[in-house]
Each structure stands twice: as C-alpha cells, then as structure tokens.
Amino acid sequence: MELTENLTNSFQGIAVSPGIGIGRVMKIAGPGNAAPERLEIPESSINAEIERLHTAIAATAEQLSSLQSELRRKLNNLDADIFEFHIMLVRDRTLITAIENNIRSGKCNCEYALYEALEHFQKVFSTIPDEYLRERSLDLRDVGARLMENLTDVNAVMQGLDDHRVIVAASLTPTETARLDTSRVLGFVLENGSVTSHTAILARSLNLPAVVGIPGADLANLSGADKLIIDGFSGRVIVNPDSRTEEAYRLKARAADEFHARMQADNALPSETVDGFSIPLAVNLDSACCDLSSVKSTGASGIGLVRTEFMFLNPHHLPTEEEQFEVYKKLLIEAGDLPVVIRTMDIGGDKIAAGISTVAEENPFLGLRGIRLALRERVDLFKTQLRALLRAGVYGNLHIMLPMISSISEVWETRSIIDKLCSEMAEKGIEHVRELPLGVMIETPGAALIAGELSRICDFFSIGTNDLVQYTRAIDRGNEHVAYLYRPAHPSVLKLIKQTVEGAREGGIPVSVCGQMAADPALAVLLVGLGVHELSMVDSALPIVRRAIRSVSMYDAVQAAEKALACGRAAEVEEIVAGVLRERFPELAEI
Ligand code: PEP
Ligand code: MG
Secondary structure, three states: OOOOOHHHHEOOOOOHHHHHHEEEEEOOOOOOOOOOOOOOOOOOHHHHHHHHHHHHHHHHHHHHHHHHHHHHHHOOOOOOOOHHHHHHOOOOOOHHHHHHHHHHHHHHHHHHHHHHHHHHHHHHOOOOHHHHHHHHHHHHHHHHHHHHHHHHHHHHHHHHOOOEEEEOOOOOHHHHHHHHHHHHHEEEEEOOOOEEEEOHHHHHHHHEEEEEEEOOOHHHOOOOOOOOEEEOOOOOEEEOHHHHHHHHHHHHHHHHHHHHHHHOOOOOOOOOOOOOOOOEEEEEEOOOOOOHHHHHHHHOOEEEEEEEEHHOOOOOOOHHHHHHHHHHHHHHHOOOEEEEEEEOOOOOOOEEEOOOOOOOOOOHHHOOOOOOHHHHOOOHHHHHHHHHHHHHHHHOOEEEEOOOOOOHHHHHHHHHHHHHHHHHHOOOOOOOOOOEEEEEEEEHHHHHOOOHHHHHHOEEEEEEEEHHHHHHHHOOOOOHHHHOOOOOHHHHHHHHHHHHHHHHHHHHOHHHHHHHHHHHHHHHHHHHHOOEEEEEHHHHHHHHHHHHHHHHOHHHHHHHHHHOOOOHHHHHHHHHHHHHHHOOHHHHHOO
16 A cells, blocks of 8 residues: 555654654653643642642752752852752742642643743743843743653553553653653654664664654644654654555554564574675663563674663662672673673763762763763762672673773773772672773774774774764764764764774774664675674664675675775765665665
8 A cells, every 4th residue: 555645744854763653642741842731630630730739849849959968068058059049949939829820720730730830930031131030040940840850750641541652742861761661652753852862772772663853843733632653764753644544554564574574584694794704793782681582582692782871860869889780790691601791881961860960061962971970070980880890790791891982091090990999809809800801982083093092902892883973073963953964874984983993903803883873784784894893783673784794795895885985975875885785685675
C-alpha cells in the first residue's frame, strides 16, 4: 500500500531514532516545555488538587534548603543566600493564592493552574522599569520549573492510562528520559534536540522511535485526545491519521521488523569483509546495570562503551563506592571474557545533575565537562568511581576509558590518581587490579591533532564522533537549528579521524569508534576504509552494520575513504558511500 497522507495534518522533523510509533499523545510539562495539558476536574477533586499543590511546594522548599546547605559548605554565605530568595518565592502567599484560585475558578489540574499563574507573573515582571527587579523573573521561572517538576509525576499519570503513549515535549533532559517508565512509551516527538543529543541516544538504545525539531507552536496544539504516527525513519509526524494512512504505516513497520529479523539471522557469522579482514563490532550501553542477554545474542565482540554518568544524575542520591562496585562487578561477571570498556563519568554539557557542580557556566559543552569536572571540581566522586572500578576489575576483562580528553596532562594526572588509589588499597589489603588497559576518547580536534603523543601514554583510543563533529564544526549537537550542518561525513571530520588512526599507529594501539557514526552502515564502511579497527554501537544497529561489512571488500572501503578524503563537501562523501552500499548491499537501499 502507498504511504498516502493528508499533508496538512503532518509535520516534518528530524528523524533521530528509527521505528514507527502509533498512539495517543502524552504531553510532558517541565522546564522549557510547552503548556501542560489542561485537564477538567470535578468540584469534588478541588481540595485534593490543592493538597497536591501544597505537597509539591513543601518538597520544592526542602530541595532548595538542602541545595542551599550544600552550597554553604562550598561557597561563601552570600552566594548561597540566592536560594533564600528562591525559598521565599516558592512560599510566597500571592503566588500560592493565585494558583489556588486558578484551580478553584478554572476547575483545572494543578499543573495548568501553576502554568497560568507563572505566565501572569512573568508578564507583570516584564513591565517593571527597574532592571534588577525585572530580572528577578528569571528566579521565578527557575522556581516555577522546579515546582512543576515536583508536581508532574509522568510515570504515575501513565500508569493510570489504559493505553501506551507518544511522549510530546519541548525538550527532555537525559535525566528526565532516564527516569521515564519507558515500558508505556511508544516514542518521542520533541521540539528541541538532534541526532546525537543524549535524549536521542537514549531513545535509540530503548529501541523507541523519535523525531525532534517540530516547532513548539505545532506541538502546543496537540492534546491527549490526538493520535499520532511517528516515523522515526523519515522524521514525519502525522496527526490523527485516516485508517488508510495508519494501515500503510503499520505495513511499513512490519517490513522494517522483517528486514531486521533477516539481518539478525546472521548474528553468528563473523564481522569481516569479503576479503577476510576482521572488524570486531561491540555494543554501547547507556547504563552499567543491564541484562546482557540481548547484547550477547547479537554476537558482539564486547562492550565498547558504558556511559556511567547516568548513575550520577539522580539529584536525590549519588552512588556510593559500594553500590558502584556491585554494579560494575555484576556487569563484568556477566560479560565473562568479553572486554568491557567502562567510561568514567562524563558529567557536564547537557548531562548536568543538580548538586554535582556548583559552577554556573555560559557554555557547558566547553566547560567543566568529563575529565575536567572529574579532575578539577569533583575529584572526590572521581576517586570513588575509580576505586569501585579497580576493585570490580578483578571479576572480568575491564578497560577504563576517559572522556573529553584534550591534553596529555589529564591522562598523567589520572594515572597518578590510579597509582595512589592502588597503593592505598594494597596497604589496606583490599583486592583490586593494578594493571589494566586505560584508554582515552578522541572527541576534540585538539586530541586528534596530538593523537601520536597520546598514543604513547595510553592503551587504546575510542573516537567519540558525536562530540568530534560538534567541536570540529562548531555545531551544538543538541541544537535543532544547526542540525542541517551536523554531517559526520564532512571531510574535516574524516581528516581528523585519519589523523587519529595514524597517531594510534605511532604508539601501536587500537582505535575504535563509539559515536553514532559507527551505527550507520554506510559510514561504518567509510570508517573501516579510514583504518579504524573496531566499531561500537547501540545493539539494534549491529546486525545491519555487520551485513554492510560482510558485503564489501577492504579494497572497496579504502577506495571510498581515499575518494572521500579528497572531497570538499559532506554531500559528495555521502554520495560516494551510498553508491558503494547501493551496489554491494541493495537490500538496505530498498528499505
Ligand atoms: C561521542 O561523543 O561520540 C560519544 C560516544 O560520547 P557521548 O555521546 O556520550 O558524548
Ligand atoms: Mg562524547
């Protein structure tokens, strides 16, 4: 059946996680998000709704006080007193009365009543002539967002629904996505984000379709009564489809499932080119606590990246050494002999956790992120994590990897911390590993340019193309407005990858790629041609990438890479690699 659809009732966004999702809308309110859904409530529920408001106010005030005490510990009292003002705001009678009145007179849910009150006060603030007072509207927005977060328990709301839903929001932070009960989610439609934003990465690892970059005004018109089709292959979102369109998309979903099943039939076959070059394929994990059975069934050569930072994003609890040790140990035991590359916490950028950092940054992606935060601000957390890792290393084939490396000294500093921790543990008779492979991520152009030097002081490289593209081309990876420029196949990126491979050769160490580029079958072939030894990706992509590699010769790959390096534009490179796959793997082009 043809994919016919009523185009006036559809939006085109950016496809960031493949698959088809069909179901009704669940809107999420929150910081930076559109108006929450207005729900009518009966007269008899008004008091309960007001009680809910007061519970959320108490929780918000408590969070703010503990944040204030935490800051007092680290800063002078003056800076921490900012929170005093926030606590006063959340308890402000005028604000509370306005929300209560909105609930009573509008007979609506608390979230909507809060939203209305915030809108009203923002307008009032904006007309104040005094600049200092006018800027206090930012504090109100901050407090309002916190209150909204405490009010909205999306998981509880979804539990009460009789069907699964498509999440619609302006934006979702990685923390919010990680906290969602995704067993009831059919996919995501967001205003903000891009293919390598961390929410998109999570959607892919959850095997849920996602489309981003839909204008807020279009999302604002959607409600829980609307049914959506999200096409995570093309980026199309269709509102209230007719039965013919819905049937066509159900067929498309079935064809995609059948294609995947055909690819999975090859899971036991080696990942090698037709002329016999082996390219091990590993899997990325977004959490260290997970069941490895589906990973093992893909025939993966190991775990090429474990993103541990999500463990640290719960504002109410930071994982202790013992808790981390148990998680890493379980993972290593389950993986058996397979190598497991655990990356130390890559906090910062868009993965910001309340209570971890007290530094307010204008440009978090260029600030205290990854190894910088670990060595400069939270060396306490870094040491706790390293101790847990070194102890767990006894139980399997552990490799430790450092994120956001941009200088040699960061590796030396880490090595010296590890040495000290090992000596302390040896003195206390605590079992641990002393020798283990220590690798670095190549995610900044600076690191790629000194790859030769870095290769002499570490044991492996893993190229994080998600960030390498961002930093090379100066494109915020989470910003949908510049997503049109986000092209991993751009020759500037390829040249840095080539340089990294050559640098690794100087130190005789292997190079892997664990960014999203490795999960794209055409780009994976290009990476092989550039001399990358191993690829690591979300498990669902592995069977398709294996088939792509099994379809080409090393000669094809190297030729494509050589041609690509001589190009000036990403589009030319994309055409070269698409041409190789059209010829060698036509089934992919059909799907
Ligand atoms: C990358 O940058 O490519 C990478 C794998 O790390 P992350 O996506 O977690 O930043
Ligand atoms: Mg990265």
